[in-house]
Amino acid sequence: MGDKERIRIFDTTLRDGEQAPGYSMNLEEKLRIASRLQALGVDIIEAGFAIASPGDFESVREIARHVDGPVVASLARALEKDLDAAGEAVKEARRPRIHLFLATSDLHLEYKLKMTREHALEQVRKMVTYARNLCDDIEFSAEDASRSDLDYLCKVVETAIASGATTINLPDTVGYSLPHELERMVRTVHTSVPNMDKAILSVHNHNDLGFAVANSLAGVMGGARQVECTLCGIGERAGNASLEEFVMAVKTRGDVLPYDTGIDTREITKSARLLSSITGVSVFPSKAIVGTNAFAHESGIHQHGMMANAKTYEIMTPESVGLKKTALVLGKHSGQHAFVKRLEELGYSLPHERIPALFEDFKITADRKKTITDRDLIALVESSSTGAAEIWHLVDFVVNSGNMITSTAVVTLSKDGKKYQEVASGTGPVYASLRAVEKIIRHPFSLEDYKLQAVTEHRDALGEVLVKISDGEGFYRGRGVSTDVIEASILSCLAAVNRMLDNSSYAAGQGLSARAMSFENDMLSSHSDKAKDREVSHG
Ligand SMILES: CC(=O)SCCNC(=O)CCNC(=O)[C@H](O)C(C)(C)COP(=O)(O)OP(=O)(O)OC[C@H]1O[C@@H](n2cnc3c(N)ncnc32)[C@H](O)[C@@H]1OP(=O)(O)O
């Protein structure tokens, strides 16, 4: 860190950030954010715009009283009443700052301020002098600097410094600059304003074209040593430069950016989460550094690479931003390496030969569900581990059901590579499906118990069906899991049926035709009281 130049971080989450619709915060919330910013290690907290409202004045004053470490600033127009309010609000801060601004572009001067260039220059001289009599630390911002005449801008900066400004900020107020243009503006001011050595140069970039962070880096290369930014990049319109992106860019690319920001980057995630919980605005999942996907990998190829060496797909460690670990999220793009690893983490070391079938089930489930949770995985493993021989397999099924018709099910099962299909009807789709199963296997059984429950949350939850069947000799349990409850029902029934057939050695040589013969008896409703319970425990 020794030979690295220090970049001051000026956080304006509580001022420019709050100017974005939907981000208003009350006093207590602002105090919580301010103390987070202090923990993060920012150099300056812009706490608000004191003249804007009594609430804003109060917030700036309370933050000034509470914050210990960072400078506390209030924004002010180049007007005495604004400067008085700002000076009053920050006066109890251990390190107070007044931040005044006046636009310098002809567009703003002519249409908004209705001032000539000369008039504005005089106003800068007067108001900076006035402010300096209220506070020793004065920042002057030339609003819309990036669209201002460069010679005029230099004159304004020189005047502001001569009048007592200690920081000069050159905002790209409407996010119009390209990085090379912004660097040129900053470099020109830095090298051609004669008294520039008496002030720190700062940049404040908006994100209208998505360049806010790139422009901030460009500003630093041009000579800026203060960067204005906000948590998660919130702010007017498309927002400001995001603090976490700028800071992590400097840290991660230290090989070519010889700077240090003084930010404790391990506090970043906590800070972004606090902002989100206070404002109720969630962070976009793909948001750099703090989005939920920023350190998550779903694709098999990436997961495999990550398992070999995290540097293959991560340029920063999750720990460096305060996250515990990278998330290897299982989904339809995942591969067997990550799948097996996750199962092992969940305590399953399965025999090698069981993996392909299980992985196939996982992929089918993943096609239906957005994400696969640990509970989904456990359900898949548990439902597949019958312990019994797998005699009958489900190939496909179709049900036709409604409250005005008798439900009908067409079920296709396979056994020893051959397919068998049957049609059955019943009072509901589950009943019809199980009857079709019974017709195919040609081994009567009664349904003794049926339980359906959701294993996981959300609309695409896995449904779990537990059944108990009897063939008059014993009871057999089965478990089936699927996002489709009919499928879960058939699977659970087959698990029980396979146990039943395994137990009765039925599998040996029952010559079924390609299309199974239909059953006449409704064995699903039959029941044997005397049946001996020979349940097979699953799992
Ligand atoms: C680029 C930026 O982010 S600048 C900061 C933007 N933030 C905000 O505006 C949020 C807080 N603002 C407010 O609460 C209000 O706008 C107030 C209290 C500051 C002013 O309210 P009002 O007096 O009702 O004025 P209003 O907002 O309608 O218009 C702005 C006035 O300030 C003047 N003005 C704008 N910038 C400046 C400046 N830097 N210095 C002096 N006067 C300025 C405008 O010319 C206009 O003056 P006018 O009333 O004489 O025509």
Ligand SMILES: CC(C)C(=O)C(=O)O
């Ligand atoms: C008040 C100034 C610094 C500002 O927010 C801008 O120009 O974007």
Ligand SMILES: [Mg+2]
């Ligand atoms: Mg701004």
